[in-house]
Amino acid sequence: DAKTTQPNSMESNEEEPVHLPCNHSTISGTDYIHWYRQLPSQGPEYVIHGLTSNVNNRMASLAIAEDRKSSTLILHRATLRDAAVYYCILHYGGATNKLIFGTGTLLAVQP
Amino acid sequence: EPEVTQTPSHQVTQMGQEVILRCVPISNHLYFYWYRQILGQKVEFLVSFYNNEISEKSEIFDDQFSVERPDGSNFTLKIRSTKLEDSAMYFCASSGQGILKKLFFGSGTQLSVL
Numbered sequence: 001d002a003k004t005t006q007p008n009s010m011e012s013n014e015e016e017p018v019h020l021p022c023n024h025s026t027i028s029g030t031d032y033i034h035w036y037r038q039l040p041s042q043g044p045e046y047v048i049h050g051l052t053s054n055v056n057n058r059m060a061s062l063a064i065a066e067d068r069k070s071s072t073l074i075l076h077r078a079t080l081r082d083a084a085v086y087y088c089i090l091h092y093g094g095a096t097n098k099l100i101f102g103t104g105t106l107l108a109v110q111p
Numbered sequence: 112e113p114e115v116t117q118t119p120s121h122q123v124t125q126m127g128q129e130v131i132l133r134c135v136p137i138s139n140h141l142y143f144y145w146y147r148q149i150l151g152q153k154v155e156f157l158v159s160f161y162n163n164e165i166s167e168k169s170e171i172f173d174d175q176f177s178v179e180r181p182d183g184s185n186f187t188l189k190i191r192s193t194k195l196e197d198s199a200m201y202f203c204a205s206s207g208q209g210i211l212k213k214l215f216f217g218s219g220t221q222l223s224v225l
Contacts, residue, residue: 043219044154044214087154098167099156
């Protein structure tokens with residue numbers, strides 16, 4: 001799987017939007033961009049995924065650059081419960097059925 | 112929302128002992144996985160299982176490890192002779208059909224090898 005680069009940590013204030021960046025300059029045309037998060041003492045949790053177009057769901061939005069070499073996970077209004085490690089993962093489901101986790105971004109949310 | 116259930120939540124064992132970690136995946140899922148996370152480190156892939164056989168495994172998943180789906184609901188990870196370095200949080204996951212393979216993870220079993 002192609003490599004992703006994320007900042008080690010970010011900080012946000014409660015009730016404010018958070019933009020979590022991910023660079024994936026070696027992405028291939030068939031790679032989907034997945035985001036998972038891991039709350040303290042829990043297993044990873046699916047957040048969102050996309051291929052080319054921006055995506056929205058009840059948890060977050062995913063903005064994908066036109067060249068697909070980067071993406072941004074957007075939490076519209078951060079809550080204390082959003083404090084977690086966020087993982088950006090590229091995955092081509094046809095070749096393999098495993099996800100490879102990197103080190104992710106540790107998001108701290110201040111009240 | 113359906114969830115993946117893991118038991119026990121904590122397991123303490125002596126080095127050299129066998130342990131079995133248990134998981135109940137989401138009922139209509141077809142793909143099953145084990146991951147582990149050593150304290151302070153990345154979530155690491157161990158093995159994936161589909162159609163009653165291992166489909167992929169990592170270098171970590173050596174002969175000391177085995178997986179089984181003994182019935183229609185359980186999925187187990189066995190470590191035959193535990194080592195100190197096997198101490199970690201072990202996560203089970205499952206996913207349904209389809210290329211996107213959205214994984215659902217359990218809350219994990221914390222294994223401590225003394």
